[in-house]
Each structure stands twice: as C-alpha cells, then as structure tokens.
Amino acid sequence: MPAGRKKRCESCYWKGLLKKRIAMDCAGFSVPAMALHFSNFGGWLGENVGTHKAAITLHRYLPFFLEIEKQWQSIPEYAILLKHVGTSGLRKVLLPMKWMQEAGLVVVDAGAKAEDSDQRRVAVTLEKFKTGTAQRAILDGYHDQLLTAKKKGKTTWRSIRLAMTPAAALLLHAAAKEVCPPDQKALDTYLGKTPGQRAAVSGFVVYLRDSHIVNISIAPSSNKDKRAKKKRLENKLLRLLAENDQSKSSRLKLLAVAMAYFHGVAQKDITGKVMESLVAADDGDGSVLKANGQAYWLPGKFQLKPFLTPSNAWTY
Template identity: 25%
Template sequence: MTKLNPINEPEELLSYKISQSYVDFSEFLRRRTGKRKFVAPAHRFLKFFEECDVQWGKIPSYEIIIHTFDDQFVQRNMPVLGWMVKTHQIRDDDMTEQILISQAAIQEMFVAFGDNPPSILQEYLLFLNKRQEQRKSKPSSVRTVFQPIIGLYYHYGLKDNQTPSQAQIDRYLVKNKGHITAIVSFTHYLNTHHQFSLICKRATKRILDKSTYRVVGDKDRKKFERQFIFLAMLEKPLSDKQKIQWINNGIKYFHRFFIDVKALSDVHIRPCEYYEGLMIVQYGDKLFALPKF
C-alpha cells in the first residue's frame, strides 16, 4: 500500500482558492486509502494546481484545461480530472465523463512504479485507448484489460521497456486464472508489435469429468436452436431458471457442446471485454461466448 504524504502547507505555495481545492483533492485521495492497492499521493499532482494558480487563480473548465496543456501533462494529471468529475466540477456528456474516470484510475495505478512507469505499458495503454475509440466500446473496457498487466509488471518488478518472460507469464496465470483474457490480449500485442512468440497456457486444477459432456449432433442441435430462440423472444429480465436454460441451450446450439444441466451450477459468467452483446461462460478450463441474457 502506498501511503499518502501529508500536505506540506500548500497555502504557502498556492492562493487561498487553489489551496482549498488542493486540500479537498487530498482528502478525496485519503478517504480511499486502505480500499485500493495503489493510491496516488496528492503531492504528485501539485504541479497541476500550481499551473492553474499561475494562469487563472482557479481550476478552469475541462475545455480550457485540454486546450492549454499538452496531452502528456493532461494524462499525468488525469486523477485530478477524475476527482473533478466525481465532485461535479466537470460536467460533460456521459461518455466523456466515463473516459475521464477510467483514465484517472489507470493513471493512478502507475503510482506503483514511482515517477518512471514502464515505457512498454505506456505504449500499450495508447494502443488500448485507440482501439477503444475505434470500436466505440465502453471506456471501462480499457481498465479491465490493462489492470492485470499492471499487476503482472508490479509482481515481477519489471521496468522501463522490459517484458515478461514465458516462465513469468506461466507462473502468474497459475495464481491469476481470471486474468487470462487480459494476458492473452497483451501477449498478442507483444507478438504482433515486438516480434515475440509468447503464449498463454490456461492453468486449471480441475479436470473435467468426460462423462458430464459429449458433442451435440445435428438433429439435437436444431432442437436446442428452437429452444434458444423461444427464450430470446421472452420478455426480459429472465428468471433464474430461464437463465440456466439460456446457458444450457446456448452452449449446446452455438458450441455443440453437451453439458449436463446439473453441472451448470459450477459455471462462472463475466462480461465479454471485446463485444458488448456477448458474455463469457466458463466451465472448468473451457470458455463459451454466448449472447447476453
């Protein structure tokens, strides 16, 4: 846990109005200490308040900030903008506010690396941001994919332009199986843009009992298709029983994979990070993409 440094009498450095804003921001960060693994100390962003004090004597609007300061300065101080959104000092369209909050959280994670976050992570973050913008996916999807990579680098103490080895990835996934989608995305990026040959081996301690599943034949598949379409036409939200039927018929129709319905109590469901209309159903070491309920 990174502890917050005490405020070193900001009133001696800042005007009264800006000083009060700095104190409020510091208190905002302090309240979250203990709830997050990484909490950025307020003094890391003192330069932002100093610049605002010199130029305007107050914190200006978001539009003025992004048109006055360069992108690197804005990105580094994104946690301040995230605080401004959450305290309603910035009011913009919902998508812009979501982006600011997501980017603020990401920049705050960089506190784990002091003043020198690994360059490869900064490069990868730019790639994810551009991809999110092109796909018009949820801004939070960037954080979802990026946060496990922060954890990977922090765990192994990787710096600058260092990249994880195959052995490090393998060991990390043994203890962090839920991060495999994010690690797959990152290794694909490294393989494509930096000519690596990394792979992700799915770790599992549980071996599926083959008696619980079999391949679905063509005749049965048509039956499951009709049942799935029937469920899709029902009024939402579905009941818990109907959701089980949705998963049961969906896996059998879309993936031709027969699982005993009793075994569905052992599945895990999470959102798909790449397509908003899909969800990921995990059973043992198998992943199934299905339409959302």
C-alpha cells in the first residue's frame, strides 16, 4: 500500500471519492428521478472507465443531465433530444448516451441522426454568404426549390446537402472573379478544377438557367476530363496502397477506389451495406466480385478476405 494512504488502498480511495462526488452532484437536482438517473450513470461510468477516471470526469456530464431536467423533467425520446442538442451536441456526451441506450432509456434512430446532421450542414453552407448579398439570395432561392421537392417526397436531406455544397462552391468561385450570378466562363473554370462535381452541380446550373435567365450549361465531359479523373483515381489508389492500413474502413475505401478506377463504379455505391450483399471468389490472380448479376475482377492486391464474416453472404 503506498505511503500516506493509511488504512485505504488507492482503489478504495477512488471508489470513495466517486461515491462522494455522485452524492454531491445529485444534490443539484430538484427532480428525484433525475437524481437517481445521474447516480446510476455515475455507477455505470465507474464500472466502464474505472473509478479513477470516473471520479475525475463525472462532473463534466452534470450540465447535460441538468439541462434534461430543466427541459423535460425526465429523459425524453431520442428524436426529441436530438432536435434539442443536435448531432454535434450528442457527440460531446457519448458516454451518457451509451448508458441511456444500455439502460433502455433511449433507442437511437440512425436515420434521424443522419438527417439532423445533413440539415445542420446545409445551414452552415448557407451561412457562407451574408444575408442580403446577391450570392445569398441565389443560394436561398435554390435552397427553397430543394425544400419544395423535399416536401413532395422527391428528394432527401442528404441529396439537398450534396446539391447545396457544389452550388455554394461555384458561387464562391464566381465571386472571386467578381461575377454574380456565375456565367459560363466561371462554370467552365470551376469544373476544370473540380470535374468530379459535374453531376452534383448540374441541378444548380438548371436553376440558374431557368430562374435567373443565365445562359449557362454543362458541356459533355471531354476526353481530357476523363483522363484527369482517371489520373486522380490512380494517385489516390497508389496512396492508399502505400499507407497499407488494414482496418476495415480503410480496406473498404481502397476497394471503392479500385472499383471506380478499374470498372467505373461510383465510389459512393461501394458501402458496407452493399458489401454485405456481394459474393467474392478468388481466381488465383485476384478476386472476382459478383454483384447484381455482374462480375468484377480486381488484382490480387485488393483481397476481400478482411471483409469476410460468418454472418454475411461473402464466400471464397
């Protein structure tokens, strides 16, 4: 036993301190049920991160529980909590949220979480321009058009985010050249630097043409653009191979880039969910992926073994 501990070992000291701090923080609640929730969370925290760390960090989570008490007097449904603090706010209280899930107090809605994140990122995109500027007026109009489509069920918040991002980028690019709204020259130079945004910015180009009577259009992709895109994919592929990161997420990213480079399959289409529906086979020199009745061959460096688990449909 370390000197100075008298009759208590270090483990007992931190257990006692955690218990004392739980009691002190619980005194700040006016609703007994919330005090009990916080006490249970404190005990759970000690078991999961250790009494030493729990005793030191417990107090930082008190404001979150006090805010819940102030707003609802009890722990609300996940959707209500998400709307109040947002995904960024929930990321700051990962441990309390994990405890709530394990205790059966909330059920996380992944769809609602993703939608909230997309909405907030759209709001950030709008704020790239000050209210009252010509660029903001154009972007607001495009945003309103996308929201109308959303109300009719024709689009999603994710699609709105993906459409707004290049629209704002094009406006910024044109503003740097003191052009508003963007003209054909601004669009061409923008796509020359970011040819991968051709499809994403096409909706905004149509909006400029129809709503602001701008003589603007996207020309068919040239061979030069295709070669430039191929070269970017090649460089990205070589970089990922050099990193040799064996984590599942990195292997999935490598596979997505490889499918785009060798077969022209969009990277966004190669997701974990899609991977689970694929069947892979080794032909000796590489791997053959079979998806939706079509076979794709990849060289041996792109082995699929790291993705295989007993629970999915992958087989060698």
